[in-house]
Amino acid sequence: MYNILKLNKIAAIGTDRLGANYNCVDECDAPEGILVRSAAMHDMELPESLLAVARAGAGVNNIPLDKCAEKGICVFNTPGANANAVKELVLCGMLLASRKVAQGIAWNKTLADDAGCLKTVEKGKSQFVGPEIMGKTLGVVGMGAIGILVANAALALGMKVIGYDPFLSEAGKAKLEGGVIIVDTLEDIYADSDYITLHLPLNDGTRGMINNETIGKMKDGVRILNFARDGLVKSEDIIAALGSGKMAAYVTDFATQDLLTVDGVVAIPHLGASTPESEDNCAVMAADEIKDYLENGNIKNSVNFPNIAKDKTADKRVTVFGKGIEDAVKAIAADAAVATRGDYTYAIIDGADAEAFKAIDGVIRVREL
The missing domain is CATH 3.40.50.720 (NAD(P)-binding Rossmann-like Domain)
Structure with missing residues (x-):
């Protein structure tokens, strides 16, 4: 059990x-x-x-x-399990960034006691005017499962789509529609995009990547969508760019306190995968x-x-995990299925005795299945 x-x-x-x-x-x-x-x-x-x-x-x-x-x-x-759900919300986010729909709905609610609200709406609606997305350029940063779906969907909506991902695999490229253009640098994304959507992990190389310096390389009036991780942007720099007009809108699925009441921010309560x-x-x-x-x-x-799989060829199976153990494992079991990831090695051996592997220097865990 x-x-x-x-x-x-x-x-x-x-x-x-x-x-x-x-x-x-x-x-x-x-x-x-x-x-x-x-x-x-x-x-x-x-x-x-x-x-x-x-x-x-x-x-x-x-x-x-x-x-x-x-x-x-x-x-x-x-x-990829939640990729379609996030893709749909990103498309929603692009429309919210353009048409000021959320702001318009909130303003309408203030007119509940206005008997002539229909006339008031007609007079006041111009404050919520925004551009269409058709014909605009979307820059997709990170072409994993979500980024690929977003790129293809935006293309189908009549947008020009450019993508950047230095780790994009051939299998990933094969999933992209023919009109999606892959560019060589982030600077290409920043310079040419009307909308930029982020789909990459948060790590030391990406933390705070959207900041004063990178925003300065973007088009005036750029609209940024962040449905990946809140730490990818520096909030104070987003606020400054919105205040100056350099950035027209910031739509995020991460409702951090410093952004909640900022004009131009649409903060969604982390609904990307909530279907x-x-x-x-x-x-x-x-x-x-x-x-x-x-x-x-x-x-x-x-x-x-490391990722590895092996069909069972015996009733008894041993798995071994550790650092720098590949040669020692193969010396004991030449037919071992072995894979490495960084400093770590994982091996699967059928029909072996677990005790023989426990004495290997660097072994962290041995399991007998």
Whole structure:
């Protein structure tokens, strides 16, 4: 029996896939697995029993990846499972950035006691005038699952679309419609885009990337959409650009306190993946990943372990994880399936004795399945 701790509500369509050999609970002192969405894990004590964490979503900033790797805990995410939900909200965000719909609705509510509100509306509606998106240029920064869908959808709406991603794979390129142009630098995005949408992770290289310097390289009246991570922008620089007119609008899915009352900001309460379809997709993928790892040792969509899978060829299976152990593992088992990620190596060996691998220098965890 595997104990699975749920740190957030996880759709039953996912947890039901685990089967009778799993005990999914909201409290547990010694879980073998954790299912999580947004709950913060950085200050959490990770029990020795813990083998895997599956994040029902793409971003993993709430999980201590290095700490997990050091303890031999495999962390998964669910890339693409919520991509369509986020794409739809990004398209909504572009319209909200242009047409001042949210501001107009809020103003209408102030007219509840105005008997002649229809006439008042006709006189006052000009303050909410905004441009159409057709024919404008959208710059997509980050061409992962979400960025690709956004680019293709914007193209279908009659926009010109340019994208930037130095890590765009050939498989990703194949999913893009022919009219999407991939540019070589972020400066190309900044210089040519009427709208810029961010779809990239938050790390040391991207933190605060939208700031006074980069905004200065953009078109006057640029509209920026951030449905990725709040830390990608410097809020004080966004506020200054909106105040000067350099930026026409900032639409974000992260309602930080300093932006809530700023003119030109549309702050959405983190609704990007908040659809029943998205929550179901993420729960199913997370459950399948953690089940295959716990039962078979296979790894798909890990963010801190190498990805690897192997069909079973014997009743007994051993998995080995550690630093700098590849040669030692192969010396014991020449037929081992081995994969590396950075300093770490993970191996799957069928029909082997687990004890032989525990003595290898650098081994962090050995499992016998």
